[in-house]
Amino acid sequence: xxxxxxxxxxxxxxxxxxxxxxxxxxxxxxxxxxxxxxxxxxxxxxxxxxxxxxxxxxxxxxxxxxxxxxxxxxxxxxxxxxxxxxxxxxxxxxxxxxxxxxxxxxxxxxxxxxxxxxxxxxxxxxxxxxxxxxxxxxxxxxxxxxxxxxxxxxxxxxxxxxxxxxxxxxxxxxxxxxxxxxxxxxxxxxxxxxxxxxxxxxxxxxxxxxxxxxxxxxxxxxxxxxxxxxxxxxxxxxxxxxxxxxxxxxxxxxxxxxxxxxxxxxxxxxxxxxxxxxxx
Amino acid sequence: xxxxxxxxxxxxxxxxxxxxxxxxxxxxxxxxxxxxxxxxxxxxxxxxxxxxxxxxxxxxxxxxxxxxxxxxxxxxxxxxxxxxxxxxxxxxxxxxxxxxxxxxxxxxxxxxxx
Numbered sequence: 001x002x003x004x005x006x007x008x009x010x011x012x013x014x015x016x017x018x019x020x021x022x023x024x025x026x027x028x029x030x031x032x033x034x035x036x037x038x039x040x041x042x043x044x045x046x047x048x049x050x051x052x053x054x055x056x057x058x059x060x061x062x063x064x065x066x067x068x069x070x071x072x073x074x075x076x077x078x079x080x081x082x083x084x085x086x087x088x089x090x091x092x093x094x095x096x097x098x099x100x101x102x103x104x105x106x107x108x109x110x111x112x113x114x115x116x117x118x119x120x121x122x123x124x125x126x127x128x129x130x131x132x133x134x135x136x137x138x139x140x141x142x143x144x145x146x147x148x149x150x151x152x153x154x155x156x157x158x159x160x161x162x163x164x165x166x167x168x169x170x171x172x173x174x175x176x177x178x179x180x181x182x183x184x185x186x187x188x189x190x191x192x193x194x195x196x197x198x199x200x201x202x203x204x205x206x207x208x209x210x211x212x213x214x215x216x217x218x219x220x221x222x223x224x225x226x227x228x229x230x231x232x233x234x235x236x237x238x239x240x241x242x243x244x245x246x247x248x249x250x251x252x253x254x255x256x257x258x259x260x261x262x263x264x265x266x267x268x269x270x271x272x273x274x275x276x277x278x279x280x
Numbered sequence: 281x282x283x284x285x286x287x288x289x290x291x292x293x294x295x296x297x298x299x300x301x302x303x304x305x306x307x308x309x310x311x312x313x314x315x316x317x318x319x320x321x322x323x324x325x326x327x328x329x330x331x332x333x334x335x336x337x338x339x340x341x342x343x344x345x346x347x348x349x350x351x352x353x354x355x356x357x358x359x360x361x362x363x364x365x366x367x368x369x370x371x372x373x374x375x376x377x378x379x380x381x382x383x384x385x386x387x388x389x390x391x392x393x394x
Contacts, residue, residue: 009353010353010354012352040334040335040337040338044331044334047330048327048330050310050354050355051310051311051330057351057353061351077325078326079326079327080324080325080327080328085328085330
């Protein structure tokens with residue numbers, strides 16, 4: 001079963017599969033990005049959007065009821081990737097954006113497949129933005145988002161560390177362990193609202209992150225989070241980034257350091273409470 | 281010498297002239313122009329045309345008007361301006377001279393072979 005979306009392009013409604021819509025949206029945004037910096041860039045993007053609409057209209061006339069991913073891919077191949085379009089332009093001193101034209105002309109423009117493999121081999125990296133990785137979440141995708149943002153590939157490590165650190169004082173502090181054993185669930189709830197407890201702060205910080213960090217709910221946002229561009233060539237899910245392990249480790253170490261500090265703070269507070277308890 | 285590169289440079293150099301030629305016959309919208317250029321195998325991907333049209337328009341060679349269409353979204357019909365026609369004339373002359381030179385050289389080569 002596939003989810004359908006209704007879109008309106010220049011006054012005509014089209015039913016389109018969700019994945020096809022996402023690809024189209026990403027493409028049009030990239031066209032806007034690529035041509036946006038130059039004079040008349042918006043107009044070029046608008047012209048291309050009109051062309052897409054025209055081709056979709058033709059499909060509709062042919063009796064295609066729902067636009068699928070394959071149709072969009074064919075249309076976009078026909079119009080061309082923004083980089084491909086720029087590479088075909090007549091060199092002109094007016095545009096700094098024409099630099100790739102020189103680079104591409106050597107590979108021979110009659111051979112688009114060669115270019116595609118080139119882009120596939122060297123995925124262009126974009127400036128990363130922090131989002132919640134809602135496509136790989138346990139609760140809100142905060143920790144997986146953080147892992148991907150820093151270039152890691154396995155969010156489970158960070159999850160384990162955060163949970164462990166949040167729970168450590170409960171088992172380390174004799175008073176806390178005692179109270180947990182004797183008072184059971186009630187004290188656990190009390191402990192969660194204890195301002196000195198790292199578990200409390202973990203939850204508060206997590207919920208704050210959940211609220212403040214936007215969700216990566218479109219392919220475009222996901223590519224900003226992962227730091228790579230989604231092109232026609234790599235649209236199928238290939239989420240293997242292997243070179244980010246170092247960065248992931250560094251983040252994990254920083255998070256661990258912060259949480260250890262929080263733990264000591266928590267232990268210190270418990271000791272304080274114990275001393276006060278003894279005094280009474 | 282890279283053949284593909286040389287071919288591509290020739291094609292790119294011809295493109296503006298060809299667009300002006302097409303529009304000189306009748307005002308057309310982008311898809312009409314694309315079809316004619318594709319017939320002549322002058323463009324590889326359709327999108328190439330749009331930045332070119334916008335630039336020619338900004339340079340004052342072309343003007344356009346929107347027309348509603350019975351076959352899809354509204355269309356932008358491009359036409360040559362006075363300046364565009366003048367430029368076309370200049371390019372016509374340049375092309376004539378170029379083609380002439382190339383023909384002379386090609387014929388000379390053939391005569392040598394014979």
